[in-house]
Amino acid sequence: MDHIDHELIIEKVASIQEKLHESDFTDEITNRRNKIIQSSVSTSSSKKNPVRLEFYGINYSIPKKKRSNNSSDRESWWNEFTNLFSRKNKQSDVEVGKIDNEKNIPIIQNIHGYANPGEILAIMGPSGCGKTTLLNILGNRVGKQGVSGTINLNGHRLIKETKRFVAYCTQSDIFFPQLTVRETLSFTARLRLPREMSRGEKLKQAESTIQLLNLSKCADTKIGDNRVRGVSGGEKKRVSIACELLTDPSVILLDEPTSGLDSSLALELGNILKGFAKKQHKTIVMVIHQPSSQVFELFDNLLLMADGHVVYFGKRADLVDYLTTQGYKCHPNFNPADYILELLNDPTSKQKLIQAYMRQLESDITGEKTVHKDSNPIRDISSIIPSDENDDIIHSGPLKVKHRWEATFLQQLVILTERSFKQRSKVILSKLDLMQTFSLAFFCCLVWFQLPYNENAISDRYGSIFFTCVFWSFHPMMSTITSFPLDMEVLKKERQSRSYRLLSYFLSKQSAELLLGILHPIFYVTIVYWVSGLIPDAGSFFAYLGSIIISSLIAQSFGYLFGAAFLNVQQALIIATVFMLTSMLLGGFYIQSLPAGLSWMKYLSFTYYGYSLLMHIQFTSPLARFKCNTVGQASSYLECLDADNVNDKYISGNSVIKLLGLDTLKWFENLMAMFGFLIVIRVVAYFCLRRNSRKTK
Ligand SMILES: Nc1ncnc2c1ncn2[C@@H]1O[C@H](COP(=O)(O)OP(=O)(O)OP(=O)(O)O)[C@@H](O)[C@H]1O
Structure with a gap:
């Protein structure tokens, strides 16, 4: 047979x-x-x-x-x-x-x-x-x-x-x-050894395990x-x-x-x-x-x-x-x-x-x-066949079962943040990324150098604002989109051995990558803002910088969301690109009044709120007064107002906001909408990760 x-x-x-x-x-x-x-x-x-x-x-x-x-x-x-x-x-x-x-x-x-x-x-x-x-x-x-x-x-x-x-x-x-061998074992020890042990004892145990398995030679490799x-x-x-x-x-x-x-x-x-x-x-x-x-x-x-x-x-x-x-x-x-x-x-x-x-x-x-x-x-x-009666090895003692995590939630958060930072330090402090930020800032300064406060430069001004808004609404997305997919195998392995909560991992990832969403916009805005001659007062500068940082953090949130939802970098990138372009279209720059029935769609675009907020900061300031080209003859869309000096006529920033249709929401409403995006998208990203990490178990 x-x-x-x-x-x-x-x-x-x-x-x-x-x-x-x-x-x-x-x-x-x-x-x-x-x-x-x-x-x-x-x-x-x-x-x-x-x-x-x-x-x-x-x-x-x-x-x-x-x-x-x-x-x-x-x-x-x-x-x-x-x-x-x-x-x-x-x-x-x-x-x-x-x-x-x-x-x-x-x-x-x-x-x-x-x-x-x-x-x-x-x-x-x-x-x-x-x-x-x-x-x-x-x-x-x-x-x-x-x-x-x-x-x-x-x-x-x-x-x-x-x-x-x-x-x-x-x-x-x-x-x-x-991570090096020693770092890998130290983080594992800190996460998985009983909370009654001190940090020193845990690290000591990691060292003795390194010796037990003859790993001393490569401990720092x-x-x-x-x-x-x-x-x-x-x-x-x-x-x-x-x-x-x-x-x-x-x-x-x-x-x-x-x-x-x-x-x-x-x-x-x-x-x-x-x-x-x-x-x-x-x-x-x-x-x-x-x-x-x-x-x-x-x-x-x-x-x-x-x-x-x-x-x-x-x-x-x-x-x-x-x-x-x-x-x-x-x-x-x-x-x-x-x-x-x-x-x-x-x-x-x-x-x-x-x-x-x-x-x-x-x-x-x-x-x-x-x-x-x-x-x-x-x-x-x-x-x-399981039995209670025989064999003293079997019943040398009841299993003492623990229902808790070895490290507290806060400890998990700190340890995982530290690990994420070490593991992603190359990305977070990437020289290439810094170069990208500085070179872009340099070119923006070249293009929009000391914009004059006159009627001709109004569109250059909001062009510069739109570019800044779009860049910081999408660039950070690309750096966080890989975060979860690349970690998935390790996450799955460690979650199966019940090393930590998913929530502490999720939050740790965000705290480690927070710098990425904050530092780069600070460098960029600080240079470009003053060189391109935006409203020259500290209040407007900080409000502008704050808004860009929020946009950057929302973009990070979308990166987490797409990464967590697809756990596949390629798929997530395709969706992110479609999303990015759609948001830009709806964002209010390319078309000021969307076709009938579609006008509500702009409220789905977070770039709309970011752009609108930046425009409010720049154009509703009392300093936003743009000189008319020829006395009394502004463009047919904007009205020239009398200035204090009777020979000068100016266009007010508010009339620009009105002309662009950005006066429906006040700056405060825009800000609230952005905070809404920031929180809701991260919560949804967490639930996607939870669902998908369960599926892959
Ligand atoms: N979830 C699953 N879906 C489809 N096939 C499965 C699944 N789990 C196990 N199998 C199949 O069951 C068989 C046994 O798989 P398993 O990995 O246990 O083999 P193995 O003896 O460990 O093989 P190897 O020594 O090559 O690793 C294989 O033919 C595998 O394809």
Whole structure:
């Protein structure tokens, strides 16, 4: 038989599950499910709190349409867009505990096992067999849709709060490339270590973790990425593990920790983890692809998988004997890890091993021991059914569950602002950006140099105001549009380990980038205002500067909004450009009276309020008097008034405002509208980020 009989397997699993449901175990599991864990505040270390991880009957399915989803980017873009405005998150078709195999594709089926404190459990199997999926479920990172089964920590259900005891180290190393190893670990320590520890103690713990993972040599090197040269791949992997070990978790889940490392580095890392498990009584579960024989020797237990099924769960040392009983003899000179992968890549031996395991499982459950227990290295299924009574390791102490964040809201805000500032300092204090501001100011000074107070220069004056308003209403948008999309991977990783609140992250981003929205307009306005000869009094200058700063902050808000709504820089830029041009069109400069029925649209444009406010500041001042060209002959639209000196005639600024149709709103109303934009857009941006960060979890 050269293919796997999936129907037979599914039938077997179904019959085993049926038997399980008939058995007394079901009641016990249900009781567990309903158990409410007593909350208490604790700073206990995992050394005092060794945790046994048990998982039983784990299934995971995905809706068929998800697998066959080959929609184009354009379609998914459109879906993203429409989802933004739809009321509820679209739920997957699969519900917890109810998996309809007609509509769903099983990814993993009926997986069970356990991992003890002080031991390493390795999950192995061919590519695509479901190892990472299982690890994600054990780490509670898949969500509820499509998942069924029981996961217990010391007999208690894995819930949001107990997740703190479980550290998860992802396969890809996700960091801010601009931070050094020491900075990365220090910020993690400050965010994730208990608030009872002083800042000094937290930093000390970060230092000792650096030493534990032999990272001292590269502690002050930037993490780096494709563009910034940083630490090596092996060092990055160790930083990734260090960030998780820092918090002293009881259970450590690692997804392919040795991928990308050479055999000696892999062995070094394996030894570190083994020592850590033994000395600190940690429970370590790792997905590993093809370990060398020396690394393989470090494992205590093995869970072998193929096509989403268990093929073997038991002691690593018993694997070779088990394979021999199944008719597959591993040559003594062979690495058993290589041999088993060879077997599982062959369809015939794979199916035989899956079926052998099923038979074993069935006989364990029904109590019909077809194989003598002593010669059966597969552990009795009953030992992994959650129980309160046996085993003093399991119940060495109740899990002390914390319901709070380690750092207070204010501490999170300060730490994240500091980190954001460090991480974005190149953008915030970018020399290129400064050059852009100064060179633009220089050219504006050239074009609008000392504008005279006469009728001819009126349009130059409001041209200069419009240009300034438009530039500062959009330029800051471009610098904040990347903020959230670029951080998303790190945010997702850190939020999954419950490092901080989303609100503190959101606010920290804004406080770190506040300078960007304030400093540059100050430089620009201070130069251009006086050189181009706008109203020469301090009050008007500061009002003008203040208005530009508000426009710049509103533009930043829109940048955050588009970034948070799309989480994709390219899409956000397209929308921002369309938005920018539309706002300019409606802003009241190109057309003074919009076509009938569309005139209300100008109130949607924040540039309209910014422009109107600046015009009020400049043209309603008592100093805004523009000399008529020829005595008594102003343009046909403006009326020349008598000046104090009877030979002079002037045009008042108020009449310019009136002529441009900007007299409908007073300066105060414009200002209020701008504050409204500033607050509302940021609130909407926060909710978009909240919604999208949940979706990507
Ligand atoms: N949410 C999902 N949507 C679609 N397919 C999924 C999803 N989750 C898992 N799969 C599929 O399930 C299978 C198992 O995936 P998983 O990543 O767990 O494999 P793996 O054993 O870790 O593989 P590798 O060793 O190559 O990393 C794969 O075929 C994968 O494409």
